[in-house]
Amino acid sequence: MATSEKAEPTRRDFLYIATGAFGAVGAAALAWPFIDQMNPDASALALASIEVDLSSLEEGQSMTAKWRGKPIFIRYRTAKEIEEAKAVDVASLIDPQSDEERTKPGKEHFLVQIGICTHLGCVPLGEAGEYDGWFCPCHGSHYDTAGRIRKGPAPLNLELPPYDFISDTVIKIG
Amino acid sequence: MSGHSTFQPQNGIVKWMERRLPIIGLAHSSFVAYPVPKNLNYWWTFGGILAFCLMAQIITGIVLVMHYAPNTAIAFASVEHIMRDVNWGWMLRYLHANGASMFFIAVYIHIMRGLYYGSYKEPREVVWILGVVIFLLMMATGFMGYVLPWGQMSFWGATVITNLFSAFPIVGDPIVELLWGGFAVDNPTLNRFFSLHYLLPFMLAAIVGLHIWAFHEAGNNNPTGVEPKDAQDTVAFTPYYTIKDLYAIVLFMIFFVWMAFMVPNFLGHPDNYIPADPLVTPAHIVPEWYFLPFYAILRAVPDKLGGVLLMFGAIAVLFVLPWLDTSKVRSNTYRPLGKQFFWIFVFVCIALGYLGAKPAEGGYVIASRIATVWYFAHFLVILPVLGLIEKPKPLPNSISEAVLAKKGGSAAAAE
Numbered sequence: 001m002a003t004s005e006k007a008e009p010t011r012r013d014f015l016y017i018a019t020g021a022f023g024a025v026g027a028a029a030l031a032w033p034f035i036d037q038m039n040p041d042a043s044a045l046a047l048a049s050i051e052v053d054l055s056s057l058e059e060g061q062s063m064t065a066k067w068r069g070k071p072i073f074i075r076y077r078t079a080k081e082i083e084e085a086k087a088v089d090v091a092s093l094i095d096p097q098s099d100e101e102r103t104k105p106g107k108e109h110f111l112v113q114i115g116i117c118t119h120l121g122c123v124p125l126g127e128a129g130e131y132d133g134w135f136c137p138c139h140g141s142h143y144d145t146a147g148r149i150r151k152g153p154a155p156l157n158l159e160l161p162p163y164d165f166i167s168d169t170v171i172k173i174g
Numbered sequence: 175m176s177g178h179s180t181f182q183p184q185n186g187i188v189k190w191m192e193r194r195l196p197i198i199g200l201a202h203s204s205f206v207a208y209p210v211p212k213n214l215n216y217w218w219t220f221g222g223i224l225a226f227c228l229m230a231q232i233i234t235g236i237v238l239v240m241h242y243a244p245n246t247a248i249a250f251a252s253v254e255h256i257m258r259d260v261n262w263g264w265m266l267r268y269l270h271a272n273g274a275s276m277f278f279i280a281v282y283i284h285i286m287r288g289l290y291y292g293s294y295k296e297p298r299e300v301v302w303i304l305g306v307v308i309f310l311l312m313m314a315t316g317f318m319g320y321v322l323p324w325g326q327m328s329f330w331g332a333t334v335i336t337n338l339f340s341a342f343p344i345v346g347d348p349i350v351e352l353l354w355g356g357f358a359v360d361n362p363t364l365n366r367f368f369s370l371h372y373l374l375p376f377m378l379a380a381i382v383g384l385h386i387w388a389f390h391e392a393g394n395n396n397p398t399g400v401e402p403k404d405a406q407d408t409v410a411f412t413p414y415y416t417i418k419d420l421y422a423i424v425l426f427m428i429f430f431v432w433m434a435f436m437v438p439n440f441l442g443h444p445d446n447y448i449p450a451d452p453l454v455t456p457a458h459i460v461p462e463w464y465f466l467p468f469y470a471i472l473r474a475v476p477d478k479l480g481g482v483l484l485m486f487g488a489i490a491v492l493f494v495l496p497w498l499d500t501s502k503v504r505s506n507t508y509r510p511l512g513k514q515f516f517w518i519f520v521f522v523c524i525a526l527g528y529l530g531a532k533p534a535e536g537g538y539v540i541a542s543r544i545a546t547v548w549y550f551a552h553f554l555v556i557l558p559v560l561g562l563i564e565k566p567k568p569l570p571n572s573i574s575e576a577v578l579a580k581k582g583g584s585a586a587a588a589e
Binding site: 033034042 | 233240241255258259261262263
């Protein structure tokens, strides 16, 4: 076929491509609801904020709340724990963060964090590990008294949920 | 059937694959080069429409299962959760619920097309029998799906239909308890119905595969009922019938989405939005519309066992239809009497559907009995006798001749 001709596009070519394109857009529009149905639904989104009363916590006690299906560790830290957390050289940490950055001003004795190991999602054990904080038994990650990763495979400090004190002893998470 | 191109791969990868697993060649010979009589009308597109319906039901169904809970305590609430909370859940459920009705509309048209054009006759008996099996599985699947929302109609529909089996002497009650997993329709029943409702569509898909295989072996029937004689009588499936089927599917989808979006509850029953109550039966209980003709037959018989037997018999008779119809001519186009009796039969079926929705009293019962007798007489008396006494019109020599005769009567000019 040495003498191939370049034919002008015909009306038929145009209709053919336009129909195909229209069909492709329609198929994509139809596919979206079948994908989007897997996203969090209205009932899941409705649970996106909770209030927790901390008044029953004494110094040295912890509690666990559930927010969006995840455990929230709330600890009333002892003076010794706070001192330990502040004594660390921030620059030496794997995920450098000061103790002040991990608490609310004036409420430094309360540490509120998402109780999920940043390695692969297990729930760490409290008051355990080599740094008096949390220890994840799954793969051996050690967190300190401010919930910062100190040793082990986890890459980041325990995540902090968005929260605020709405009174002296009540916090709103989410 | 042979003719048209055979698959000759040019691409190296396709060639490599063809030597090992000739799946592309199989698809090519089944859906591209496959020769189809060139005179198929739009009634033939319902096969493709049904394939679309099955796929739509499986896809929407799999997605609904991601949100539904088959437990009597929460099944009803989980359906409401789908309707109110789940993203697009209302649309997915309405598409699935109306999709079942669309499936039955299409299958009834498909069956009637087969009856009119004699598509069940030699050598397509197995195609037809597999089709009846598909129809039965569809009915079982549709029935069990209707139970899942666990509303009043779900519960009492399940109770009534399972109780059909109690009509059989001695074995009846043990069978019913086996079906229920207890002494009434309850959680075990819901669980197994859910399991089977998920399983049966895949069995359906497998039998659809056999159905297609079987008619690809015999070749499509066509409106003349005359087998293709040469390549002049056929065209390749692609592009001619892929595009025609696709066009029909798009038209069908317009009707489908109109139902699902504009009148989604038109074919449903308001009572099914009341949670199931095992202590109170709704005043009027009717099955889904697609069961109504059979329901009318059940109620036409003043005897429990007799009614159940006739109802099952109404479907069983379809299995032996290829051997009941004695006419040598396939298509009713060339059967002056067969054509008239066909339309009477269609009317009788629609009448049975209408009567099934009416209360079982007075004139409705009498009409149901007449229609039931006619239904069975059509298969057991009319079709066997008609083939012997009817004088069919002359058949065309070929499909091409019939087509040309229709388009201006210049059949002779083409030769």
